[in-house]
Amino acid sequence: MAKLMVLVGVFALSFCVAMAADQSALQDFCVAESNSQVLLNGLACKKASSVEASDFSFSGLHIAGNTSNAVGSRVTLVSATQIPGLNTLGISLARIDYAPWGINPPHAHPRATEILTVIEGSLEVGFVTSNPDNRLISKILNKGDVFVFPIGLIHYQKNVGNGNAMAIAGLSSQNPGVITIANAVFGSKPDISTDILVRAFQVDKNIISEMQSKF
Numbered sequence: 589m590a591k592l593m594v595l596v597g598v599f600a601l602s603f604c605v606a607m608a609a610d611q612s613a614l615q616d617f618c619v620a621e622s623n624s625q626v627l628l629n630g631l632a633c634k635k636a637s638s639v640e641a642s643d644f645s646f647s648g649l650h651i652a653g654n655t656s657n658a659v660g661s662r663v664t665l666v667s668a669t670q671i672p673g674l675n676t677l678g679i680s681l682a683r684i685d686y687a688p689w690g691i692n693p694p695h696a697h698p699r700a701t702e703i704l705t706v707i708e709g710s711l712e713v714g715f716v717t718s719n720p721d722n723r724l725i726s727k728i729l730n731k732g733d734v735f736v737f738p739i740g741l742i743h744y745q746k747n748v749g750n751g752n753a754m755a756i757a758g759l760s761s762q763n764p765g766v767i768t769i770a771n772a773v774f775g776s777k778p779d780i781s782t783d784i785l786v787r788a789f790q791v792d793k794n795i796i797s798e799m800q801s802k803f
């Protein structure tokens with residue numbers, strides 16, 4: 589019996605590691621109850637009878653994000669945090685604004701594949717495959733073009749025009765998560781030891797210190 593439990597445990601664990609995507613819903617909806625103290629994978633459900641249309645709605649995605657920052661882009665995310673009704677449904681949405689030549693820097697979503705469509709302007713987009721190939725798959729997108737960034741892979745976008753650009757992206761998680769590479773590696777709190785980054789990036793200590801000072 590104990591042996592069986594261990595086997596079941598190992599199987600469940602390997603399944604979790606292999607599948608980082610959201611679980612499928614077991615009911616029509618599970619609108620997030622913002623006051624709940626219950627901790628679970630996702631958010632606790634509100635009583636179905638008190639669910640309203642506003643739980644499934646968000647307004648304001650027509651408003652451009654403020655791109656006055658170091659990278660020249662802004663992501664406005666509409667996830668289960670903004671729409672309680674998205675809880676357990678495995679999907680979310682983002683509007684991305686780009687200043688002329690602005691970038692959405694290399695980042696990864698640990699829990700979501702992303703499908704992006706260009707609404708205005710032109711973007712250079714790309715993602716890098718995992719080791720050992722680390723192949724860059726990139727393309728220039730124009731208005732109306734669509735591109736997919738597979739779950740977990742490092743990807744980026746750059747506005748390659750003199751005007752503003754805007755894209756809308758769908759993501760296959762209610763809470764996709766973002767790991768911005770530069771911030772995570774050079775701006776962790778506390779810092780990753782300089783000697784580790786010196787060896788990992790094969791550059792001088794001063795370069796690592798400079799990178800760390802920027803994040």
Ligand SMILES: *[C@@H]1O[C@H](CO)[C@@H](O)[C@H](O)[C@H]1NC(C)=O
Pocket residue numbers: 654655656657
């Ligand atoms: C945009 O962000 C910049 C930098 O934080 C700020 O100075 C500026 O007032 C913001 N613009 C608007 C319209 O909110």
